[in-house]
Amino acid sequence: MDFPAPLIPGRLVQRYKRFFADVVLDDGTPVTAHCPNPGAMLGLNAPGLPVWLSKSDDPKRKLAHTLELIEVDGGLVGINTLHPNRLVAEALAEDAIPELSGYARVRREVKYGAASRVDFLLEEDGRAPCYLEVKNVHLRRAGTLAEFPDCVAARSLKHLKELEAEVAKGNRAVMLFVIQRTDCDSFVACADLDPKYAAGLLDAARAGVEVLCYDCDISRKAIKIVRRRPWVDAPARAAAE
Incomplete structure (x- = not known):
């Protein structure tokens, strides 16, 4: 499964209300991303973790960005349950x-x-x-x-x-x-x-x-x-x- 476009790097600020994640992109831009994971995400929600986001061009979406990958201890984790x-x-x-x-x-x-x-x-x-x-x-x-x-x-x-x-x-x-x-x-x-x-x-x-x-x-x-x-x-x- 290829990602349709290059993922956007950033750092996790916080994950909250299960489906929201605040992220600061590597260029300094703060965004709120959709977090497609209803679980507790133990060990994957610490502030400062490197993350990668996808971005949708659909104007109907409330949140353009989606949290896709998190890096922990040098390994990548896919958190999108879809x-x-x-x-x-x-x-x-x-x-x-x-x-x-x-x-x-x-x-x-x-x-x-x-x-x-x-x-x-x-x-x-x-x-x-x-x-x-x-x-x-x-x-x-x-x-x-x-x-x-x-x-x-x-x-x-x-x-x-x-x-x-x-x-x-x-x-x-x-x-x-x-x-x-x-x-x-x-x-x-x-x-x-x-x-x-x-x-x-x-x-x-x-x-x-x-x-x-x-x-x-x-x-x-x-x-x-x-x-x-x-x-x-x-x-x-x-x-x-």
């Missing part, structure tokens, strides 16, 4: 996720479960449909371990239950975590910040939901899904798949 679905769509089209190859049709935002929409529905004649949910991972607190979620994620837990229900129907269900960081080599469910979600992910895996974790190559020009990473607290059954 990007993982775009990245996955691109990866599916390029057959870059081997575990999800071999499907002729890919549909997005298909209704399922209890008033929900699955991120992707993969279909192929003669095969059970594959229900694919995607989550953005941007939290790292220790070493090279990526974590999700970074706050209580009740809606994400609901999605796990709905994936379990599809498995019970005889369909395939996959939970895909996209690690938008360049400094992580493994993944764990964050049990201290949301114990219910961490337990729910284990339960889902034991029920037959496949858990995949992929990281990204990130630059100021593009982001691309590149390699699978291990889920370190996977139950034995899930780890063997």
